[in-house]
Amino acid sequence: KKLIIAVVQNEDADTVVDALLEDEFRATRLASTGGFLRRGNTTLMVGAQDDQVDRVLDLIRSNARNQNAPADAAEQQPAAATVFVLDLEEYQRL
Amino acid sequence: KKLIIAVVQNEDADTVVDALLEDEFRATRLASTGGFLRRGNTTLMVGAQDDQVDRVLDLIRSNARNQNAPADAAEQQPAAATVFVLDLEEYQRL
Amino acid sequence: KKLIIAVVQNEDADTVVDALLEDEFRATRLASTGGFLRRGNTTLMVGAQDDQVDRVLDLIRSNARNQNAPADAAEQQPAAATVFVLDLEEYQRL
Numbered sequence A, B, C: 001k002k003l004i005i006a007v008v009q010n011e012d013a014d015t016v017v018d019a020l021l022e023d024e025f026r027a028t029r030l031a032s033t034g035g036f037l038r039r040g041n042t043t044l045m046v047g048a049q050d051d052q053v054d055r056v057l058d059l060i061r062s063n064a065r066n067q068n069a070p071a072d073a074a075e076q077q078p079a080a081a082t083v084f085v086l087d088l089e090e091y092q093r094l
């Protein structure tokens, strides 16, 4: 069991969440703010089975656009999403 | 040391947090939104010692009601809480 | 790769984030609430390489003041920050 934490642009959050739900995944959204641009973005939490992680990442990758960053956001174009995958010791519905 | 992340209904958040504090646990609350019902809920973070995890889960289970989900929320009744337990490499008060 | 989750006071959040960015770290901020004092605080997420964790903790420690807690906040002075370090299985820019 894994917890996927993905930071996506606000404009992409609905599309990404809808794509995850369509594929029978569950998701929780948290409003967040980027440290550098100080603009609102969305942090998603998705608890999934080990063998589903790649599928979740594919769904995020294909449903989050590559934003056109303001020119001052350094040489690296912003990613469509920044994703952290963590191992879960437990995942329970109480 | 473990980090417990629990998604609970807003109506239950105060009761759950009070029960945790009474038992000398610490907690942080984050406003969140359910992916499916798109309604506000609460994400709790509780850092605890390894041998306290079961106690935290018991406190959550007995203080979060089982909500009556709207009929369209699929065959599965919503859980009182969705809980993720993660291993911590470090837990420090700086 | 590690995910550092730090709960800091709102008054310190900008200073801490600026110090992290100056050192080429990336950060995401989430508005949160303390369980005990029920006052707003800030939860920071910082994904970093294994060998950078100590540097991130130093930056947080030296940029978050020790708040003067209200006298009723128990015998323990609040920490400048409460920090959780988690191991990441993956950290990707999609």
Ligand SMILES: Nc1ncnc2c1ncn2[C@@H]1O[C@@H]2COP(=O)(O)O[C@H]3[C@@H](O)[C@H](n4cnc5c(N)ncnc54)O[C@@H]3COP(=O)(O)O[C@H]2[C@H]1O
Pocket: A007, A033, A034, A035, A036, A037, A038, A039, A041, A069, A073, A074, A076, A077, A078, A079, A080, A081, A082, C020, C021, C022, C024, C025, C026, C027, C028, C029, C045, C046, C047, C048, C093
């Ligand atoms: N110290 C720095 N120096 C130069 N350029 C910098 C920088 N920090 C960020 N940027 C650039 O600005 C974009 C927006 O960053 P922001 O912090 O607002 O918003 C970030 C932040 O909220 C989150 N994020 C990215 N990496 C992270 C990490 N390692 N830890 C925590 N959050 C991260 O994802 C959002 C998008 O990140 P992305 O990398 O696509 O896009 C980044 C990156 O291209």
Ligand SMILES: Nc1ncnc2c1ncn2[C@@H]1O[C@@H]2COP(=O)(O)O[C@H]3[C@@H](O)[C@H](n4cnc5c(N)ncnc54)O[C@@H]3COP(=O)(O)O[C@H]2[C@H]1O
Pocket: A020, A021, A022, A024, A025, A026, A027, A028, A029, A045, A046, A047, A048, A093, B007, B033, B034, B035, B036, B037, B038, B039, B041, B069, B073, B074, B076, B077, B078, B079, B080, B081, B082
């Ligand atoms: N694996 C996971 N990863 C991340 N967050 C998770 C999660 N499992 C649950 N959650 C969080 O917990 C809330 C309650 O989930 P529960 O499973 O009790 O109750 C759910 C479930 O009974 C049903 N549901 C959710 N997603 C569904 C889906 N894709 N298909 C059918 N029913 C779904 O609707 C209720 C409300 O869901 P909602 O998304 O609004 O709100 C969810 C979501 O915020």
Ligand SMILES: Nc1ncnc2c1ncn2[C@@H]1O[C@@H]2COP(=O)(O)O[C@H]3[C@@H](O)[C@H](n4cnc5c(N)ncnc54)O[C@@H]3COP(=O)(O)O[C@H]2[C@H]1O
Pocket: B020, B021, B022, B024, B025, B026, B027, B028, B029, B045, B046, B047, B048, B093, C007, C033, C034, C035, C036, C037, C038, C039, C041, C069, C073, C074, C076, C077, C078, C079, C080, C081, C082
């Ligand atoms: N193990 C943990 N898991 C999750 N989040 C954690 C945590 N430890 C600390 N935090 C977060 O960090 C904030 C500051 O905690 P600190 O320990 O410095 O400062 C604390 C502490 O000195 C005291 N306190 C908290 N809980 C207590 C309790 N159950 N009994 C007595 N004193 C408590 O009140 C201050 C403010 O607490 P508050 O809850 O408003 O806000 C907390 C909470 O949001």
